[in-house]
Amino acid sequence: MDWAGWAVFGLVATTALTAVMTTAQLAGLTRLDLPLVLGTLVTEDPDRARAAGFAIHLGVGQLFALGYVLVFALLHRATWWLGGLLGLLHVGVALMVLLPLLPGLHPRMASHRAGPASTAVLEPPGPLALNYGARTPAVAIAAHLVYGTVLGLLLQAR
Numbered sequence: 001m002d003w004a005g006w007a008v009f010g011l012v013a014t015t016a017l018t019a020v021m022t023t024a025q026l027a028g029l030t031r032l033d034l035p036l037v038l039g040t041l042v043t044e045d046p047d048r049a050r051a052a053g054f055a056i057h058l059g060v061g062q063l064f065a066l067g068y069v070l071v072f073a074l075l076h077r078a079t080w081w082l083g084g085l086l087g088l089l090h091v092g093v094a095l096m097v098l099l100p101l102l103p104g105l106h107p108r109m110a111s112h113r114a115g116p117a118s119t120a121v122l123e124p125p126g127p128l129a130l131n132y133g134a135r136t137p138a139v140a141i142a143a144h145l146v147y148g149t150v151l152g153l154l155l156q157a158r
Helices: 003-026 034-039 046-075 080-105 127-132 136-157
Strands: none
Touching (some): 003 034, 003 136, 034 046, 046 080, 046 136, 080 127, 080 136
16 A cells, blocks of 8 residues: 555645635635535634634545545556546535535534524535535536546556
8 A cells, every 4th residue: 555645645636626626616606615614613713714624624635535545455556537436436425425414513504403593603515515506516526526536646656
């Protein structure tokens, strides 16, 4: 297993994914601000939350990169297209499992069942994160394809 490749290339791939998501948000394609969502798990201050959220996202990205590297090692190959396929699996898990779980775990995120007494400041993602905009799933798919493709390319070249 290429531990140095995993450590470095996981950071590169996560940074690329975050860049795609942030660029799409700034372009008005989605309202999903992943660093803010993750950072408000630990702080109420939006500026500190974005910094903390970026660090959390890098850490989570490393864990997912470890999963990719394990799959590549099991298959004895790392390619851009295999990375892209894993990226599709990854985004499916993110949109259909991880994001829907957030309202039950996040102290500052509303849920569909919270009612008017809720003091939450973040809206729940909803199915496929559609509460953050109709193009959010497409943006997430593109970002995760970039993540997987970058990881596969960099590990293949190694």
